[in-house]
Amino acid sequence: NTSATVQIEVMDNDPPIVGPDRSHELGEDRFVLEVNASDNMGVIEVWVVYQIDETTPLNVTMDPLTVDDGGNGTYGNVVVTVPLDRQVTIDYTLYAIDAAGRVKSLEGTYVKFDMEFPVFGEDGVNGEPVKGWELEFWVEVTDNHGVDDVRLEYWFGDGSHEDVGMEDMITTWNLTITLPRHPGGDLKYMFRATDLRGNWNNTVMRTLALINKVPEISESPLWEITEGQKDELDLSPYIEDLNDLRIDLSLS
Ligand SMILES: [Ca+2]
Ligand SMILES: [Ca+2]
Ligand SMILES: [Ca+2]
Structure with missing residues (x-):
């Protein structure tokens, strides 16, 4: 077996x-x-x-x-x-x-993922908001991971909105614009920042009333004229306007 x-x-x-x-x-x-x-x-x-x-x-x-x-x-x-x-x-x-x-x-x-949007610090403008002049805007922005883009949105009165990228100046983001001589109203603006992931934030709207510099008339020399003779007085060296090229002068 x-x-x-x-x-x-x-x-x-x-x-x-x-x-x-x-x-x-x-x-x-x-x-x-x-x-x-x-x-x-x-x-x-x-x-x-x-x-x-x-x-x-x-x-x-x-x-x-x-x-x-x-x-x-x-x-x-x-x-x-x-x-x-x-x-x-x-x-x-x-x-x-x-x-x-x-x-x-x-x-x-x-x-x-980065869930935190950029945070704004101080902001402001350098110089006077004079019609026809340049004006520099600046703003502080921080982010937990990094700021990708900061833009200035601005408009005049009810005019169309401009949206311009600002320059990274390390501590602030800056942008210089030329103010129009004849704006449609007060300057209104806000800053908007985007971080590396695309989270964004903006400041509240700010308003700036634009200034028109008044003409300045310096003391003109004594104008001696002789009766019956034609003479000419040139006042242009004595009148100056800081933001207007053309000055209308009326005599009364
Ligand atoms: Ca197995
Ligand atoms: Ca972030
Ligand atoms: Ca002026």
């Missing part, structure tokens, strides 16, 4: 299952990589390859957190510090390998 010996080769054709992805934020500045992994014959190892923006990818073995004898369960203990000075993207791939050497992976992406 003999019994045949049968050799059974167990073939593991099933790769591990990676997921669900349990990665999550921790506070403001950390991102925790965590994942479930399981396999029909047993999970041997779980690891993650992650990359912050375009920096060099890092390869880190994940610790078993709560797993059974077959290595099925949750892996993690990988904490990534997230920079707060910019919007950040973390691309990562979670891997698991089983006893047969089969590898399965799961990709994920985390984006730390």
